[in-house]
Amino acid sequence: MSIPSRVLVGGGLAAALLVAAACNPPGSRTAASSDTSVAAKSFVPPGEKDEYYLFYSGGHSGQVYVAGLPSMRHISTIPVFAPYSATGYGFDQESKQMLGRFTWGDVHHPGLSQSSGKYDGRWLFVNDNANNRIARIDLRDFKTKQILGPIPNSSGNHGSSFVTENSEYVLVATRFSVPLPKGRYADPSAYKTEFNGMVSGIKIDPKTGEMAVGWQILTPPFNWDLGSTGKGPSSGWAFWTSYNSEMAHEKLEATSTQGERDYAAVVNWRAAEQAVKDGKATMLDGVAVLDPAKVAGVIYFLPVPKSPHGIDTDPSGRWIAASGKLQPVTSVFDFEKIQKAIAAKAFDGEVRGVPVIKYEAVIEGEVPVGLGPLHTQYDGKGNAYTSLYVESAVAKWTLPPWSDAQKKDLNTIISDKIPVHFNIGHLVVGGSDTKEPYGKYLVAMNKLSKGRHLSVGPSQPESSQLIDITGNKMTMLYEAYTEPEPHFAQILKADAIAPIEVYPKAENTHPNAVWDAAQTGVTRSGNKVEVKMVAIRSRFAPDRIDVRAGDEVTIHVTNVEQTTDMIHGLGIIEHDMNVVVDPGETKTVKFIAGKPGVYPFYCTNFCSALHQEMQGYLAVKP
């Protein structure tokens, strides 16, 4: 290339940059890399599988979304706290009973079960912030198996579902204090004296995963926010942040943000477990409750700068990072110092019998990560990643131990920052809450997508962005849009589980399962009609059910298929009924036969070439 033409190109580039600069107001940033080679890093060709599962909480949809990483493709939705006609959840007797009187929930923080501080691929626990519940999803079949709650004495279950290192407990905490026991009236103006918070450990049966309330610790009416569990040196401990240690009850936006620090709870759950065993608990609403004013050593308060949100234990279990939403730092505490402070009684007084640990005695440093820090995740290589809500970015920084020079200026440990779009809440690094994080990918779950997608009107999805964290600098790879609303998520290596794809016939224990058309039938006793039905390509047997108006009809429908993806649905016209039955599964539906008439029923889940023909009649005589 000759010199003049280079100058020309150079000049042209400069002009282009000038034009670009002129188009963007000061402070605006380009959205993301337009380098298409980045696309290859998240490309999973058709027919090939992702390397990781991503379990998104579905927020107030009440469900859990499953996506693959790195493709970010949504794979399926696991209904948990809300009916979901796509899988017939909340229509059959079993799931109806599990949902109880609620038709929604607010899923925030999925937690995978662990053994020895690593994911064991057995269960996924999710909390319901709205109705004080916790649910267990079995990863063998990706189905909700238990919903516990409303949990007594616990209200607004936000600080959940963090799992201890051997799945002994899953954490639960009160965000919205109420007068206890629940159902008791007290004037909200008597908030400080009449209302109480509670932090709880839900015991998990090691074999079945069945949950039951283990211990509860009574607290002042702070708003318990987020938590994490200990490991290594902090094994047997659990941590929660709170806001509103002012114990305000109105206009919280201002009244709860006056103090410079709020309290985190440092809970010795092994001691709490022992105290309950030793009979030191009082029964409240049928649950063993420990009053820390009477039982020492189960809970301590730790001051954290200002209105903290996330509190995250690092993979070693020694460092605990808590971020104050209203202060641009993440405070790093040293659990070894916490233990020493407790032993030496380095306290700054107490609150209602709970010792307050001296902040200066346990703080390792306040890392100036940026504006609006919320949550911190770890890659297991000594790096921490903190979400910055206000700044709309993720900051990468180095965990202690720090050199003296670094301690002098903690700005020096911030190694990278990447903008996200927009207003990130949680972020997740695979296995961050275990002893051995996967590293590799970070998913930023942003609260606002603000027009980054094709316009879908005022009701907007959230945006989730995939970031490569393998290099020194973070790289934005991909973004996807998720229905409202992912809060936290969990990442699980695909080969950590081997889900079944059909329910083996031999395992079906439903008392009314039938496997052959010859065994099906309709029986009546009084005004109750019971139907044993099979569904198979491409017919129902029986395909005619005769009842009288007002009869109570029970149908046990067995999908006798044993082939992957041969799913049948049973939808009954004008009866608000749709049950979907997986291969080898039996489901029971119960309903009152409507007005006289003939109501067709049909297979709702496309099954076969003659799916349209798979139908029958519910004939209702006067």
Next chain:
Amino acid sequence: MEIVVKTRALAFASFLDRPVNGTGRLLLLLSIVALLAGGALPLWRISLVAPQYAEGLTLDMYAYQIVAGNNGQDLAEINTLNHYIGMKPIAQADFLEMRVLPFAIGVFALLALRAAIIGRIVTVVDLAVLFLYFGMFSLGSFVYRLYTYGHHLDPQAPMKITPFMPVVVGSQQIANFVQTSLPLAGTICMGAFFMLLVAVLVSSAREARREVV
């Protein structure tokens, strides 16, 4: 000329009357192993591959059982699919052969054992001829079964297709499926049994010739 024929006939008769030689007896014992292995191992595999069944549906035919792939599930799946074309469900209970074959194999094993211990060449000839007939009959019956399944289709079936002959050895396309049918180790063992009987005869014949020379 007449004398030559007579001499040959006498030689052949005396050959038939010869006791099986040492090598022959060992080969007969070996043939029993091959026969029993043939009875235990799968004889034939029929597999069906389609876009939706990329990993294939398989049926392995044994002398005494049908083993379907995917823990037996493939048989149910094949029958479910076949009901659309009105094919009779394949059921092990319908295969009379699977009750007869184990008995027949036992008889052949005993006959081979008898030949190995007290046998003369004629016993081995009888055994080989009988087994050849038995083998061809079994194969013929298998082919006829396939023919029956492919031709006796329920006229009320949802899909009407032209009656067809499932392939016996090789592959062919049937609607969205590629059907492949191939002999497996059991059939090879059965063949080995027959070949070993032939080897016994050859070995003894060579020995007899050496003695004459």
